[in-house]
Amino acid sequence: MTKFSLKNKVALVTGGGSGIGKAISLTFASQGAKVHILDFNIEAAEETVKEIENLGEQAAAHKCDVSNQSNVNEIIENITKNDTIDILINNAGIAHVGNIEAVEVEDLDRLYNVNIKGVYNCIKASLPALKANGGGVILNLASIASSVGINSRFAYSMTKGAVLTMTYSIAKDYVLEGIRCNCISPARVHTPFVDGFIKKNYPGKEDEMFDKLSKTQPIGRMGKPQEIADLALFLCSDEAKFITGSDYAIDGGFIKLNGN
Template identity: 60%
Template sequence: MSNKFDGKYALITGAGSGIGQSTAIKLAQQGAHIIIVDLDIDAANATKELIEKFDGNASSYQCDIANNVQVKDVIGTILKNNAIDILINNAGIAHVGNIENTSEDDLDRVYNVNVKGAYNMMSAVIGSMKERKSGVILNLASIAASVGIEDRFAYSMSKGAVLTMTYSVARDYINDGIRCNCISPGRVHTPFVDNFIEKNYPDNQEEVFAKLSKSQPIGRMGKVEEMAALISYLCSDDAAFITGSNFPIDGGFVTLNN
């Protein structure tokens, strides 16, 4: 346990599993009160219980971040009692397919969660941060925002938007004490990856896992704890001079995978 985030309230979307859960635990161990916002309230409560096991502080809320009314209601409830010092837009969904096999419904579904969801959350908290002249926003983009990834048309669209929204918010609120950055993970070993392989490649799961791991020049997938460590740094006062930046964390994928 450390006190890096003592007295800080950190809201993390999609913290019921994966990178979001690991980040919630990391920041809680460093003194933050974690506000878990997740569509799956059971998963959110499970993360809350994990944090409370080491006497950390957490609260959980069910919310569809794609629904602007729900977001405003939840954020309004939270702000009645506490400030939101840190917003981490982690929740997101994926889609596999090129433009020919991405339907309009597919595109809308990915847009509504990954793009509109991030917009809904940022727009709901930015006013209170502006009033206090203080705040940190950390968005999860992806290497797909910077380089071409095969069969990821809708997902790449959404993460490109997250990247440029990050730049825009950082520029617009730099004089209001608000920092906004994003990280761009490569392939990270999460339950989503395991479920994807099990569903699509049931007969050769180990082979596919190895192939996906080797697509990073470093020879393996990232770990959720590694993502959480970078997020923790960028949300802390140690990174007070950093805003409007994108941090690839990808095992060398973008720069070395020629």
């Protein structure tokens, strides 16, 4: 019997069109799950669906603004007309660089709407299906910034701290209904977003900055999206059914080893 099988499971992945979300979508599909990708960038979501279908597995793309509750409700209502929900992955999120003096109220609202309200919207809309199904798994993507101070990440850290505490609350409130809720806290992961950030802010010094950012992790490199996806697979599989209310740092030693 294959370990970490998701055969006959239905998974919803927000932000599944690129980066970590894409890696999770492909990994879950390869383990037998039917994957619904909710992404603001529908073209990217559809491309991921094509890759999943090329594996011989099932997937669907849905254009979704997770910050818009009515949009989220409509999409999940349509999904549950034909499918149950076994797994919800709250991966969609946006970043911001700057201390509190560099954060305008518009920045704060934008990050709140996606990183906090987006998680709230997707969990609230999915709960009826998860409860009707007799349980399931919610996995949130938090960050090392949820737990430790990071330079110039005021607004981002605030929102990811909320994701961490939402995880604890959902796990506590729904444990007796068979719903497990955990979160993953990555350090810096090498995604197209990182490459774009370096190119925009350090033109002509891309290689130097990539090396510098890689070395902020004691292990000496950035994480890979597939490494995050593999941890997500474990936490959403039946092999992890005794785990709920936990935060998993996947950070190359950042939280525990920096400064020691």
